[in-house]
Amino acid sequence: MSGHDVLLNLLGGVALLIWATRLVRTGVLRAFGERFRSIIGHATANPVLACLTGTAVATAVQSSAATALIVASFAERGMIALAPALALMLGADIGSTLVVQALSFQVSGLVPFLLIAGVLLYMATSSQRAQQIGRIVIGLALMILSLGMIVAASKVMRESYSLAIVFSRLADDPILAVIIGALAAWLAHSSVAMVLLVASLAAVGILTPVLSVALVLGANIGSALIPLGLALRSPAPAKRILIGNLAFRLIGALVCLMLIQPAADLVARIDADPARLVANAHTAFNLVLALGFLPLTGVAARL
DSSP states (O other): OOHHHHHHHHHHHHHHHHHHHHHHHHHHHHHHHHHHHHHHOOSOOOSHHHHHHHHHHHHHHTTTHHHHHHHHHHHTTTTSHHHHHHHHHOOOHHHHHHHHHHTTTTOOOGGHHHHHHHHOOOOOOOOOHHHHHHHHHHHHHHHHHHHHHHHHHHHHHTHHHHHHHHHHHHTHHHHHHHHHHHHHHHHOOHHHHHHHHHHHHHHHOOSHHHHHHHHHHHHHHHHHHHHHHHHTSOOOOHHHHHHHHHHHHHHHHHHHHHHHHHHHHHHHHOOOOOHHHHHHHHHHHHHHHHHHHGHHHHHHHOO
């Protein structure tokens, strides 16, 4: 396969992954958006409940950024205070990692069943909710297909000497890797798509554990930038939530960067499989953030 064919297949896989991720998110919001808004509106009793609610909503929506925009809309109308909103976002960041966990396993055998079920749901009923559920199922199948395309193209890239030099240099500069990961997630408007792409490249040996972790850190920062960019003209109460969420991730990423080699080694001990390492690093980072900052949401809100 020639170089331009490899690049074309890789970019096609990435494009399909981004589109499939949005397809699932749109279907979930159309089918269950009002219910999620109701759940969020009642999740202010205590920080732990708010955090768990954020996890549940973001898991379903597959996007902490989409959850952030919903929470920001509540803040604009004075329906949620800043401290519980920050706790909810810490949970949403965890929820967005769970779909990456699921897709990091070998699930390609599910694709035919998901496609058949999704098409039947979409075409065999007039129910709007059933059709949106069909859209979600089709989107999940396309996400798995796109990952297969990325892995197939990446296997050829592994043999490139020039590309090996580029990634080895990038592995020696984790700060630059974090910046690249953040920009890529922001451009794709999806940390899920970015982390799955990193997992696919790691699975074929292109990325080292340290570089994988650095790109995951960047993806987490990028996903916090997405809703902030979309809400620049929003009132201050909405922007405070998004700035607080970004601050949590920046602080966490800076601490992790100082310990990136031990952090990569620790995650590798959990599961040495490169794709699972990426998924576990993504989840571990957000779990540690939640454990560290959840007791401090009141202090952060006052600041």
